Amino acid sequence: MxxxxxxxxxxxxxxxxxxxxxxxxxxxxxxxxxxxxxxxxxxxxxxxxxxxxxxxxxxxxxxxxxxxxxxxxxxxxxxxxxxxxxxxxxxxxxxxxxxxxxxxxxxxxxxxxxxxxxxxxxxxxxxxxxxxxxxxxxxxxxxxxxxxxxxxxxxxRAFKTPYEIAMMREATVRGVRGHRAAERAFRAGASEFGIHLAYCQAAGQDSETLPYGNIVALNEHAAVLHYTDRDRVPPEPVRSFLIDAGASHGGYACDITRTYSANPADEFQALVDAVDAAQQAMCAQVRAGHDYRQLHLDAHLALAAILRDFGILSLSPEAALETGVSSVFFPHGIGHGIGLQVHDVAGFASDDRGGEPLPKPEGHPYLRLTRTLAPGMVVTIEPGIYFIDMLLEELRAGPHAGAVDWARVDAFRPYGGIRIEDDVVCTEGDPVNLTREGFAA
Missing domain, CATH: 3.40.350.10 (Creatinase/prolidase N-terminal domain)
Structure with a gap:
């Protein structure tokens, strides 16, 4: 430009x-x-x-x-x-x-x-x-x-100007550069700390300029949603890699998450690919007039269907959502607003006069945005499937334990989890996926 x-x-x-x-x-x-x-x-x-x-x-x-x-x-x-x-x-x-x-x-x-x-x-x-x-x-x-x-x-501030979207595109260029370097470092056998340094070097930013602390997780560490410890030595064997890392430009942020299997031909990579396909369908729902809360609930149905397809759950997607079982595997919200702040402000605002906040869906306390989408809004879409010991233990002790194939859970537990995240602009027409644009360039 x-x-x-x-x-x-x-x-x-x-x-x-x-x-x-x-x-x-x-x-x-x-x-x-x-x-x-x-x-x-x-x-x-x-x-x-x-x-x-x-x-x-x-x-x-x-x-x-x-x-x-x-x-x-x-x-x-x-x-x-x-x-x-x-x-x-x-x-x-x-x-x-x-x-x-x-x-x-x-x-x-x-x-x-x-x-x-x-x-x-x-x-x-x-x-x-x-x-x-x-x-x-x-x-x-x-x-x-x-x-x-x-x-x-x-x-x-939820309604971004064309200038602000252009700034977020520039942040995305940096973020994509960092993500590509991080994947190369992972494939080369680097530790979490080494992958983090590779990301920072490629993005040209460090802890004082990045919009948030990098999440760089190998294997089971991907089951910790905000994992930031970064081991100095890689585990043996290395099975999987989740990176949630962004970049800044002129005060504006991007927020990108990707997940990889060490073996591109194994079943965990097939699960990653299934989540990725579902995530892109969710991004297509970022349209004017769409209630973001419904997008979140639809995400639960899509992820529960994947869990059923992979033999992890026997419940229907609707039953998994209604009983809360889907929240064991997807315990956070589908995303949030983004712009000057990674978790941008006024996510629950019903109006511009400080009216009663728009409520979250019952049983979904971690959703960060409950507004109806409108042109100019930029939101993240970040579905995930995780194998979190604490939540799995509660499920195993509860009334729906029989709906889970625990041998399948045990097979995936060493991989930690999956999250795929893009930044998407709501427009008058089709949504614009800033993240996918960045990776395609």
Whole structure:
């Protein structure tokens, strides 16, 4: 994409963001939106800081993710102002002068100390909607996060602008590059830690820039949904590999999961292929007007059918869902919103005024999104089948133990589990699968 194309997309995006902010301020009866980028936090009894994470409300406006101590000020009818902290410092790398397609859209004031921002913030903090964390307070400018403003902005953040989708495509390019390197490392016999390093090297990002901690799991470790220990020595034998890893670009995230068998001709790979085929059918359901909760329940039916086809369950898919047996093998939600945050905000919002949250389906407490899909939404679709000892033990002791072929379960248990995850855009027509596009390039 050319610089001119990026500039046009960004200008349109900023017009949308400013319009949303104007409405939010009007609802709250306030005059200014003030957003700190965030500050460094130091560890107790130590002089080391925690990894800095930019305020999502700040990076919604501009692609700055490594600039603690800066501030954004928006007043309706005026150009937005950026207070850009560029300290005099020889201990650390100082941020470069502002540059990029976004710069012409802002009045930029360079400050040399955090306190200097006070000279350029609006005169009366009481007339400001200040969005951020408590540690960002400066003088009388204390983040209050007024609900009328936050509820409105977060609800509408679900609808991505074309600029935001383009940013997520760029994140996906990095993520796919990392996933391909990770699979090569797995096939070459690397440990979980070695695969992780291969991913980071290929993606060009590390723990401070990745959108979340990489899940790199060999064998049984794939049964731990958020496994992050990363053994330094590979198991013997290596049977399977699950990787859930993303990447960032300008503050936007991708979230990708793939699963592989060490032996591409074995039955576990056949199970992976079955889940992959079902997952692509689920991605095709990401359409305007479709209730995401129903997509989740349909996923249970599809996965239960696979478990029956592979001789693991004898129940019908409908009975497996109704009795909760399917949740033993698929205990998490089908996915979530994604954008500025991996688990993007307002997943349960019924409206932009802080109304009663949309409920989750009964018996499905871990679903992260209950809204009806609409054009502009970007969601993950991540079905899985797992062999988790704790959940299997409960099933074995319960009334539906006879519906399970435990010998088949024991055969698959050493492989841990399967998860396939893509990021999918809901449009006016057919969904756009950013992840599959990335792997096809």
């Amino acid at each position: 050319t610089t001119v194309e990026w500039s046009t997309l960004y200008r349109d995006h900023l017009t949308t963001v400013r319009s949303r902010a104007d409405t939010a301020l009007e609802r709250a009866g306030l005059d200014h939106l003030v957003v700190p980028s965030g500050t460094l936090h130091y560890q107790v009894f130590d002089d080391r800081d925690y990894p800095y994470a930019v305020n999502p409300q700040f990076k919604a406006w501009l692609p700055l993710t490594r600039n603690p101590g800066s501030w954004l000020v928006h007043t309706p009818g005026q150009r937005p102002r950026l207070l850009y902290l560029q300290p005099r410092d020889y201990w650390h790398v100082v941020p470069r002068a502002p540059s990029g397609h976004w710069v012409p859209e802002f009045d930029i004031v360079v400050i040399r100390t955090p306190e200097e921002a006070l000279q350029h913030l609006p005169g009366d903090p009481a007339r400001c909607a200040i969005l951020g964390e408590p540690q960002s307070a400066l003088g009388g400018y204390v983040p209050g996060n007024p609900p009328a403003v936050v509820d409105y902005l977060e609800y509408h």
